[in-house]
Amino acid sequence: MAETEAVTLIAILSPKPGKKERVIELMKKIVDGVMANEMGALQYEMFEDINTxxxxxxxxxxxxAAQKLHENTAYFTESIGALVKEDLLSKDYELRFLKTTAGFHVRS
Known part of the structure; x- marks a missing residue:
């Protein structure tokens, strides 16, 4: 992936039983930081898998560069650090880097 190409990814976090709300609380800090500070973040949405x-x-x-900037922000490093320090996840978070092969983004 070239540094100048758009970057699309999915991140998956697996909270330990009883820890989901704390994980969401920490991740909302990142969402708020991205919304306020990262103009290079074109999309940043958090979802909960309704089955898992x-x-x-x-x-x-x-x-x-925008994706690397994101990973180096204080709100990202502090929140991810808290996930580890508080032992909130049942396994390491997973990143899946994607490329579009077909389809559309938004239908108006």
């Missing part, structure tokens, strides 16, 4: 209760993010960045 995993927390999933759909993220799209203008380019690789």
């Amino acid at each position: 209760q995993e927390i999933c993010f759909v993220e799209k960045y203008a380019d690789g």
